Amino acid sequence: MKPWLYRSSAILLSGSLLIPVPASHAKTIHASQSISSQGSPAALAAAKDVKLSKDAALAIAKRMVPGNDMELKSVSFRSADTWRSFPEWSFSWEKKVPDKDEVQVYLSVSIHANSGELTSYSHHDQNSSKLPYANRVSYENARKAAEQFLKSNNPGKAAKTTPDTYTTPTPKTPLHADSIYTFRFSRVEDGIRFPDNNVEISVNGAGKIINYSLMWNEEIQFDRPSKTISAEDAKEIMREKTPPTLSYLIPWDAQGNQRNKPVLAYTNPFSIVIDAKNGNVLDGMLAPLDGVTEPVPVSSKQLPARHTGKNLTQEEAVKLAAQLFPLAGFELRSAQYSESDYRGNRPVWDLSYEKKGSDDYDYANIAIDASTGDIYNFSKRQNKPLEKDAAASKRTAADYREKAMETIRKWSPTLAHELYWNEHSESKARLGSTEEYLLTFQRYVNGVKAATGSSAVSFDPVTGEILYYNADIGKEAYPAKLPEHLSAEEASEAWWKEAEIEPVFMLEQLTPEDQKKLRQQPAFIPSRSAKLVYRANSTVFDEPYFLDAVSGEWRSQSSGKPVVLHRIDPVDLAGHPAAKELLLMYEYDALSLEDGKLLPDKTITRGEMIEMLMISINRGRYFPLYSAERKASFSDVSSQSRYFSAVENAVDSGLLDKQSSKLNPDEAITREELADMIVRALGYKNLAQYSNMFQSDLTDIASSPKRGSIIIATTLGIIPTDKQTFRPQATVSRADAAITFSRFLEKRSEQDTQPSIAR
Numbered sequence: 001m002k003p004w005l006y007r008s009s010a011i012l013l014s015g016s017l018l019i020p021v022p023a024s025h026a027k028t029i030h031a032s033q034s035i036s037s038q039g040s041p042a043a044l045a046a047a048k049d050v051k052l053s054k055d056a057a058l059a060i061a062k063r064m065v066p067g068n069d070m071e072l073k074s075v076s077f078r079s080a081d082t083w084r085s086f087p088e089w090s091f092s093w094e095k096k097v098p099d100k101d102e103v104q105v106y107l108s109v110s111i112h113a114n115s116g117e118l119t120s121y122s123h124h125d126q127n128s129s130k131l132p133y134a135n136r137v138s139y140e141n142a143r144k145a146a147e148q149f150l151k152s153n154n155p156g157k158a159a160k161t162t163p164d165t166y167t168t169p170t171p172k173t174p175l176h177a178d179s180i181y182t183f184r185f186s187r188v189e190d191g192i193r194f195p196d197n198n199v200e201i202s203v204n205g206a207g208k209i210i211n212y213s214l215m216w217n218e219e220i221q222f223d224r225p226s227k228t229i230s231a232e233d234a235k236e237i238m239r240e241k242t243p244p245t246l247s248y249l250i251p252w253d254a255q256g257n258q259r260n261k262p263v264l265a266y267t268n269p270f271s272i273v274i275d276a277k278n279g280n281v282l283d284g285m286l287a288p289l290d291g292v293t294e295p296v297p298v299s300s301k302q303l304p305a306r307h308t309g310k311n312l313t314q315e316e317a318v319k320l321a322a323q324l325f326p327l328a329g330f331e332l333r334s335a336q337y338s339e340s341d342y343r344g345n346r347p348v349w350d351l352s353y354e355k356k357g358s359d360d361y362d363y364a365n366i367a368i369d370a371s372t373g374d375i376y377n378f379s380k381r382q383n384k385p386l387e388k389d390a391a392a393s394k395r396t397a398a399d400y401r402e403k404a405m406e407t408i409r410k411w412s413p414t415l416a417h418e419l420y421w422n423e424h425s426e427s428k429a430r431l432g433s434t435e436e437y438l439l440t441f442q443r444y445v446n447g448v449k450a451a452t453g454s455s456a457v458s459f460d461p462v463t464g465e466i467l468y469y470n471a472d473i474g475k476e477a478y479p480a481k482l483p484e485h486l487s488a489e490e491a492s493e494a495w496w497k498e499a500e501i502e503p504v505f506m507l508e509q510l511t512p513e514d515q516k517k518l519r520q521q522p523a524f525i526p527s528r529s530a531k532l533v534y535r536a537n538s539t540v541f542d543e544p545y546f547l548d549a550v551s552g553e554w555r556s557q558s559s560g561k562p563v564v565l566h567r568i569d570p571v572d573l574a575g576h577p578a579a580k581e582l583l584l585m586y587e588y589d590a591l592s593l594e595d596g597k598l599l600p601d602k603t604i605t606r607g608e609m610i611e612m613l614m615i616s617i618n619r620g621r622y623f624p625l626y627s628a629e630r631k632a633s634f635s636d637v638s639s640q641s642r643y644f645s646a647v648e649n650a651v652d653s654g655l656l657d658k659q660s661s662k663l664n665p666d667e668a669i670t671r672e673e674l675a676d677m678i679v680r681a682l683g684y685k686n687l688a689q690y691s692n693m694f695q696s697d698l699t700d701i702a703s704s705p706k707r708g709s710i711i712i713a714t715t716l717g718i719i720p721t722d723k724q725t726f727r728p729q730a731t732v733s734r735a736d737a738a739i740t741f742s743r744f745l746e747k748r749s750e751q752d753t754q755p756s757i758a759r
Helices: 023-031 041-049 054-064 126-130 139-153 231-241 256-260 314-324 397-411 413-418 488-497 512-520 579-587 606-617 644-653 671-682 707-715 734-750
Strands: 009-012 033-036 071-078 088-096 103-112 118-125 161-163 181-189 192-203 209-215 246-249 263-266 273-275 330-341 346-355 362-369 375-382 419-421 437-445 448-459 466-472 499-507 529-538 545-548 554-556
Touching (some): 054 088, 054 103, 054 118, 103 126, 139 161, 139 181, 139 192, 139 209, 231 273, 231 488, 231 529, 263 488, 314 330, 314 346, 314 362, 330 362, 346 375, 397 419, 397 448, 397 466, 413 419, 413 437, 606 644, 606 671, 606 734, 671 707, 671 734
Parallel strands (some): 009 033, 192 499
Antiparallel strands (some): 009 071, 088 103, 118 209, 181 192, 192 209, 330 346, 346 362, 362 375, 419 437, 437 448, 448 466, 545 554
16 A cells, blocks of 8 residues: 655654644644654755745744743744645744643744745634623624734735625624634635635634634636626526526434425525636536536336345345345355334345455445345445556446446335436546546435435446445435425526625636646646636525525525524614614524514513523524424423424423423513523522522512522622512513523623632
């Protein structure tokens, strides 16, 4: 086996390890060859060829170091490579907690070894995580801090970039003080964005820059055609070539029985780009597209099962395996039967074989449906890579496709009519290479791509032997026929209302010749070019979304819940003292508009308050989805209720007790109930039970079962009083609830910054 080939070199100039760097940079450091200063002549030569010496780069980097009490811990150099096109010096400093072997402040800085530009920066201070919620910086001020940092520390790049508002959404107001804002600034050439080159900056809740990374290649050659098609022409071409297509999907966070209920959807259709020079249609890798490829079924009709009747015994399964697969010289090592396998809850035999007398560990694994005889899995290979020096295959894509289809029909006949070849089926391996050639087929139901289910066939390109086969049909249920749904034309209109055509430069892929050189010559750095194209950018949102083909609603791809892409500003909050706090709850959908109004004086319901508290406990994410198997804790909050997941999550988190059969989520919450929820959310549930320990001047809480919670909530200043009465049974307005919730967020953040009531 040939050794790994490294694409860049690095010199370690101190006894410590290479400095930690941002995640993207760390990948390249990991892939580099680290050597001592007495090591590789090539690496030493690379360091000598740059314009800045170590000391000169260090002098520049020191400007980023706060104070004089930080200790330089490591210095490293890395040469240019295909990923990071410039050489750089990297330095790291530490400041430890007095009298402790604990790092309090960590800082790393990387400097362009030729231009002296700042290329990377990372700063971590333990104290930054102790910021009170009330002192957190706003998104707008964080953005200004990022822009100022870029202008101050790399003015040249600041002048050549623009904020990326196309792919980076404005985040919701954070519910925790330690939230991080990330901003991306795209390179601009001739007034056109080149997103592949950018600057990324992260700002913490205190408004401090914690990460900066430069991704830039000055050697890029930009294709600047003298004549281009118009944006309108590009839009019409894209409209014609990429009509939305139906597909089923399952929301990512769906659990239990919800995973068995796929949603008919139109997903984002804007996967292609248009060549600005000639209007040609290109895929995301800038390869030409001849047109939309219609899915082709592996079998035009349903094929009969290989086996019917009683489920296969082990002996019968082993016999069938011997008939279908070349197992000469292999002996059965183990056989395992599952009555309800994950593959659609099917009865399955898993057979494992080992080659007798082989020096190498040769094995074969086969999974057989005991009911139909369909093959779900087959793999047979040696525990070593393919021969890299073998002659390349002369087979065509059509050869592989036909062999794969024939294999599916033979090995999994009852599945063949639901497995389709489509535009995503082609292997990523290159024809004529010595890499495995992999083909994939997708499951379709009634002509629509299913949410799950696929087949994969992998070939040895030299021998043509099948190395791996898998067929996995999901267990979710589909309707016998398609429900009434939006037409493709209606879906297209909906998506185009949310789209904007933009000209951009895109980095062209390496040529096969350059790819070959890279494999043969690790130090080779190919020339790169960027093509001018048009692409469609859909409305940026804080999570992926799709168009529900039945209801016409926009829905979250994560939760499946309806989302509002363009939030309407309430018309009744101007000048209201609780406007800021009310908008926070509205932003997280805990409060809804009625005729465009948020109605601050309307009483807040029990369900609305539970929902908002659970969102905050889950760090701004929506609560977990519960499956239909989850028995409702309250008879009036069924699995169909808007509040079901929030309520069940609240029960699991100890925010609610199941003391009665009903919750009455649509009724107004009382002040004592609100106090109890807040105290539980702060983690003081047990303390509140010892209410007799507390003294209080409030005259109307002696008989309240929530007395302990009321005293804690009022003592912390979360719920206001008139100093004499609390009014436990009084209802709470939306405005008062919003103010209480904001105070809860502030007090929660203080729990880790100063002594608090023991829990």
